[in-house]
Amino acid sequence: MNALCRDCFWTGQDRPRRCPACASPRIVAHEELERLSIAHMDCDAFYASVEKRDRPELRDVPVIVGGGKRGVVTTCCYIARIKGVRSAMPMFQALRACPEAVVIRPEFAKYKFESRRIMAMIAELTPLVQPLSLDEAWIDLSGTERLHGSAPAVTLARLQARIEAETGLTVSIGLAANKFLAKIASDLDKPRGFSVIGGQEAQAFLAPRPVGVLPGVGPAMVRSLSQAGFTTVGDIARADVKVLATRFGAHGLRLHQLAHGRDARPVNPDEGRKGISAETTFFEDLRSLADLEEKLAPLCERVARQARAGGVAGRVVQLKLKTADFKILTRRRTLPVPTQTAKTMFAIGRELLAGEAKGRSYRLIGIGLAELVEADAVEADFFAGDEKRALAEEKTLDAIRARFGPGAVISGRSLRSRDAAQD
Incomplete structure (x- = not known):
């Protein structure tokens, strides 16, 4: 099998310009097509595509998903990209490049729901799935030919078609000899792409890049x-x-x-996220330590809740700051005991912040946990007494919020921060 039709799934040894079965021009042809089994799936402009699907009137309109006037672009559709808009671009620059764009604030609950649907479809094909984020994953289909009655390339083409039919969203597939090449391949022909990089051609393909x-x-x-x-x-x-x-x-x-195109890393479903973080962009630049601490506190609470919900703790606390001229500063500290509490995160974060809040203006602050471990590493640690007490208190608050709603308990700092934002 050297060729595959992505519409009717015809396969053959020839390389026709159009499918002999359905006349589709969407033919994938490659000498190693039948032998490759490592893939990278990447949703096309994921957040923007979800919004366009839910609002058909925006189909032919440039769409930017992101924060307010002083925020940044989270993602954008391909029409906006043609105009020069890019992810992480400051919003004012994006709107200067594409003033006719429709800006939509992100709804992460909706994106997570769609991500779970797509990942569940992939999981039906193989247990060897390694998500990188909500909208991309590595897939290893080695040894699945008898199970699915087809080569991995055909299985992937069917998956691509199913995702589009059942969710209304499109994905691009990269099929290659290893994870590194597969990820590069998935970006070669977006959107709705299906690209192949074989092991024999890898070095020549990479050389000029x-x-x-x-x-x-x-x-x-x-x-x-x-x-x-x-x-x-x-x-x-x-x-x-x-x-x-x-x-x-x-x-x-x-x-x-x-x-040289060599990458021995396996597709590892058990490889967890490298970190959890949250950040916020200010409506006006801030420079005083007190003002920055007010913004830091609710972010610590948000990250800590995510860590507890995910059953993980972090060995490293990381502070992120973006200056008024868009330079990013990061500071980190390794902890003696892994944490999943806002109390510890805020204590470390404010110490790191104190070293940077010396009259300089900032437009963004973020806090995160890195080097994640299972949460029981905290609870079983003999030296984790203070952390255990803080964890017990915050888990009690989690239970109250779960029963009575997220606004049932609000810390004093978070309340002041919220009130200040409303003034």
């Missing part, structure tokens, strides 16, 4: 690599591995492997 395509290579690393003479993936692939290791350590060795 900028180093930023490699996972773990952000803007700072791009600059470091560029200063060392590495601007393309091919540059890294051709480099002496000893030079990379000397200059960039273990990360250099990892980049060398990726540059």
